[in-house]
Amino acid sequence: MKRIPLVVHLIYKLDVGGLETLLVECINRMPADKYRHAVVCLTDYTEFAKKISNPDVQIIALNKAPGLGLETHLAIWKLFRRLRPSVLHTYNLSAIEYTLAATIAGVPVRVHAEHGRDASDPEGKNWKHNLLRRLLIPFVDMFVPVSADLQNWLKTVIHVPGRKNLLINNGVDTRQFKQAQAQPHDQILPAPHFPADCFVIGAVGRIQDVKNHTGLIDAFIQLRELMPLHQARLRLAIIGDGPLLPKIREQVASAGLNQVVWLPGARQDVAELMQTFSVFAMSSIAEGTPVVILEAMATGLPVIATKVGGIPEVVIDNQTGKLVDNFDALKFARALSAYVAEPQLMRQHGAAGRQRVESGYSIDAMLHGYTGLYDSLCASKTTI
Template sequence: MNNTPLVVHLIYRLDFGGLETLLVECINRMPADRYRHAIVCLTDYTEFSKKITRPGVEIFALHKPPGLGLGIHAEVWKLLRRLRPAVLHTYNLAAAEYAMAAWLAGVPVRIHAEHGRDARDPEGKNVKHNLLRRLLIPIVDRWVPVSADLQRWLKHAVGVPDRKNMLINNGVDTTRFQPDSQGAAVAASQCVIGTVGRIQDVKNHLGLVDAFILLRNRIPENLPQPRLVIVGDGPLLPALKEKVAAAGLADLVWLPGARSDIAELMRTFSVFALPSIAEGTPVTILEAMSAGLPVVATRVGGIPEVVVDGQTGTLVPPSDAEALAEALASYCRQPALAARHGVAGRERVERNYSIDAMVSAYAGLYDALRTTKTKFREPIKSCVE
């Protein structure tokens, strides 16, 4: 029998995305003699699961139907009773409510992470959702926002007390995401606007295409003409393809879908763009900065904490195609500026957003909560026992 404590990560769906990348990085990098891991997907998982290289990680798919899916609470409870984890780590609103099932199942430590908000509630003001979060405050041992913006929101809008509200910055693998060895020469010879992310409303890829249409009229003919690369899959990909085709841009916009070679693709970009409506701390921005790219992004969520306007990139208002186009044009016109901001971005990531620091922080949090709860009280037993 393996006595290494088990962490169960509960997520809505394990698919290509920033949150999922962080989850996999934590599992792969956390010392094997310190914690074991399992993943419970409320719906399902995809080929992305193959990125898990740690042996022995079980993945469970509960195939939750749309809507409340009340029966899933019982399934989560039964599964947790069987697995007997030391820690349950839930991610974002869709998974938060299952902390109650973990409490009833006697899971000693319950952690909930907030990685961002969606397009339907970009400021986190939904009364029903925040009521649910407030009801869970006594059940959840620690709330983990990934940006100072989210930490302030949890404190003031939800009411999470400071002692339960712990910021852990997202991290990036700076060895994998490195600048192109040819650097400035590549930037000077092309103008490729690139972005990576799930094709859904909160990322506003349709707005990026609008900005790209405006951008094409702002670049003189004697300079490299811009191209656009949007990497990712998602529910709005068909609509995005239709918009690109209708605008006659099929030869200038590449939509390759989900890819596993993101680091290599980023080395072909000149500028990274993220026109999101709402965000936490986007992993793709950290990856782009680590790759030495200047970033043009919207001034929402935790993005201004990462991108220093005028030093590592340019911040623009959300849903403003004109401002986005002009910011992108500045880098296409001035490759030296793009190179300078790219270097500054790489240095900022190396100083503040290490993947090793992130993994160490999560492992330390698991350790601290397990030690505290073991010291001061016995693990909570199920009310049915």
């Protein structure tokens, strides 16, 4: 009886996040008779790992300390010799260097995905990091960017050849994230933490520097100043946890906004909470194709976001939302104010966003892309 091929997913940490959500969705939804899965975390994993529904999926934490950690390469080589995976799927810069250990260990297929960049290098210009990626091209069978912006960067900056550069769009489950704004605005599900007639600006994501939540709070302050007649209705909800959460809580408190800004930390009911938002906001300084934007659009929310990374490929300015060229609190506030002033525009752009996700960013299309990639690479190489 033929053994089902094993895919090892190598990531920095299995925790709440867009990349991690996609990883879990792929593991849960990929046919069990096609591929088995294991997740190797360079550092650790959290309760988020329980979202993996298959109890047979092995999750391994290497507890890597900060720094080079040369011993981690040896540990991964030994692990791969024991697991004998058919496919190694690495994610982002922190994991790509271990494709060399996988090659030496005899892993036949090596796939590397680029989901976005760090705040320390939002434009992908760090020459040391780029040199590392370039040197590892011979050991990677396929690079998978999740946006055309990242695909072009891999081509022009990293010099990944076209035959090794495959765009697979992120996808979202439109059955889980349901359109809420097909009904009049005053009938939208009220948020339990705000009065029912409020205009709620929602944001969901890990509270870290690349997401620039401090800038979003500044924009909210500007919005309140721009629209004094609407000030009593304006609310901001930022859902998520992360290293900068204490800092933004201090910012909110010092601005006297504790009664109008909700910072609950991580939540398991994001799909339901999104239905309490009026609009969705993302103030990031770097992104790939954010899954949370797709989820917001599937919910029927217009998206106000910075024009970075793959966001402009998803959010069409003045059709499904509004884009701000470079983050500016006043410009961002003015973009938000258009929806406060015109509820009909909010509903129109939200409906267009839902339609765009349904037609081009489905979870089924994403799964088809990854399964097809594994199939083709495994067929062309000795895998077991």
